[in-house]
Amino acid sequence: MMLSDVLFKIKKKDPTFSFRISCRQGVCGSDGMNINGRNGLACITSIKDLLKKCKKVVVKPLTGFLILKDLVVNMSDFFDRYKEIFPYIIENNENGCIKKRNHIQSISQRNKLNGLYGCILCACCSSSCPSVWWNTDKFIGPAGLLTSYRFLSDDRDHGKNFRLNHLQDSFKVFKCHNIMNCISSCPKNLNPNRAIRKIKIMLLKNMLNLT
Ligand code: SF4
Numbered sequence: 001m002m003l004s005d006v007l008f009k010i011k012k013k014d015p016t017f018s019f020r021i022s023c024r025q026g027v028c029g030s031d032g033m034n035i036n037g038r039n040g041l042a043c044i045t046s047i048k049d050l051l052k053k054c055k056k057v058v059v060k061p062l063t064g065f066l067i068l069k070d071l072v073v074n075m076s077d078f079f080d081r082y083k084e085i086f087p088y089i090i091e092n093n094e095n096g097c098i099k100k101r102n103h104i105q106s107i108s109q110r111n112k113l114n115g116l117y118g119c120i121l122c123a124c125c126s127s128s129c130p131s132v133w134w135n136t137d138k139f140i141g142p143a144g145l146l147t148s149y150r151f152l153s154d155d156r157d158h159g160k161n162f163r164l165n166h167l168q169d170s171f172k173v174f175k176c177h178n179i180m181n182c183i184s185s186c187p188k189n190l191n192p193n194r195a196i197r198k199i200k201i202m203l204l205k206n207m208l209n210l211t
């Protein structure tokens, strides 16, 4: 039995009890919450495993987000910061003309994206990051920066300089102080901190014109 099954049982008793859920298989990212002090997805968290470690299960909404009701939080800041990294391939639009063509990629170039594209936007990482709590309107946060690095690493993308110039300030990236909570809280075993460190190096090289 998963934690989400218990949440549904509670909802049966109290229909006003509110939480987000959709796929129930760890894919959509809608049921991120704090479970016994650690962020995770209710749909893939086994009650049996939780009870092995602790006699009771305490569930709270994601930390650092405005609570709308029960376990439902306001994700607006999270998605606003995500939009700031332009989460799509930027085309070569020299002369204002977007070339329509296939985006062919070699196997080795494709392999560079491994570990960078599996984010399901559950916000478990951002919610566990103190830098996000204090700079929610300025620091992009681990989820957005992981995806930013995914596009900076993609040889089909033509927006590298644009992306780096946009990230070049003291908040968007450099507010990451390597606290590493983002790694331990990611239910997809991704490593946002490694991506952030790579972006920092790119930004420093960009600043010193070493690219
Ligand atoms: S490593 Fe950076 S992004 Fe990750 S939790 Fe720490 S400060 Fe936040």
Ligand code: SF4
Pocket: 118, 119, 120, 121, 122, 123, 124, 125, 126, 142, 143, 146, 185, 186, 187, 188, 189, 190, 192
């Ligand atoms: S990096 Fe991991 S924890 Fe963060 S939003 Fe993506 S899937 Fe969730």
Ligand code: FES
Pocket: 021, 022, 023, 024, 025, 026, 027, 028, 029, 030, 031, 041, 042, 043, 044
């Ligand atoms: S319900 Fe979709 S990830 Fe849990």
